Amino acid sequence: MPMCSWFREPATAKTLAGFGIHRIGDLAAIPPGTLARILGAKTSRLLFERAHGHDPRPVTPEAAPKSTSASYDFERDELDPTAHRRALLELTERLGLKLRTSRQVASGLALTVTYADGSTTQRSRTLPEPTAHTAAFTTAAYDLYARLGLQRARVRTFALRAEQLTDAEHAVQQLAFDPGDEKRRRIEQAADRARARFGELAVRPGALAEPTEP
Known part of the structure; x- marks a missing residue:
């Protein structure tokens, strides 16, 4: 998958592109130490985890229509x-x-x-x-x-x-x-x-x- 369709930080995407990293597969193949030197410890750790399918954020279902x-x-x-x-x-x-x-x-x-x-x-x-x-x-x-x-x-x-x-199931109804x-x-x-x-x-x-x- 192209990086642009997955990652929404243009500046970081441009930096990665300068190193020939254009796709998620490219990013996943970069050793963590090398990625840290390119992007810094915090950003590199986040992207490395996401590229390998690790995302601890809870999934919030769409709210039911009102x-x-x-x-x-x-x-x-x-x-x-x-x-x-x-x-x-x-x-x-x-x-x-x-x-x-x-x-x-x-x-x-x-x-x-x-x-x-x-x-x-x-x-x-x-x-x-x-x-x-x-x-x-x-x-x-x-x-x-x-x-x-x-x-x-x-x-x-x-x-x-x-x-x-x-x-x-959450509605309270009067007895008829x-x-x-x-x-x-x-x-x-x-x-x-x-x-x-x-x-x-x-x-x-x-x-x-x-x-x-x-």
């Missing part, structure tokens, strides 16, 4: 509130599945609406508790939509963003005593298993089913 989003583009600027809500349902289905698959939960939800003239409006809200439950996202998304009062607005795009993401909620979560888990095996479209809400020809 948000994730999904968008829905209408085929034409859409005025129908039923079509609007159907699009929002599809987005919450996608977000919920994505977070559950990655074992994350969100504490906030933001809705961005792009209109026919290209202008946008955004609303956001904090969720009652961290969640990846599709039903919770849908309730929040419908509430954000209702607050915008889009009865006569032609919508071009909806974008829904789950915010303040954390690992699901609603049998209906517990049943919905079990159904959701079963649907997720089916999607993992047969694809994301294996299970969809009836409201998202394609209409059949009479």
Whole structure:
């Protein structure tokens, strides 16, 4: 590997090049004493170790994303509130599945609406508790939509963003005593298993089913 693609100190690289050391293999072949006379004890020791693959620095994994989003583009600027809500349902289905698959939960939800003239409006809200439950996202998304009062607005795009993401195992959730909620979560888990095996479209809400020809 060329030295320039591995080492980012131009002055030191130039000094090494003056001695015919252009590649990592060249550097690794230089005796430590000779390298010390060229670069000094501290720098030579560091480069000698790196050239031989010794790097004690801990590996820091990339930080998990703090948000994730999904968008829905209408085929034409859409005025129908039923079509609007159907699009929002599809987005919450996608977000919920994505977070559950990655074992994350969100504490906030933001809705961005792009209109026919290209202008946008955004609303956001904090969720009652961290969640990846599709039903919770849908309730929040419908509430954000209702607050915008889009009865006569032609919508071009909806974008829904789950915010303040954390690992699901670290999230504190309230105990639910609603049998209906517990049943919905079990159904959701079963649907997720089916999607993992047969694809994301294996299970969809009836409201998202394609209409059949009479």
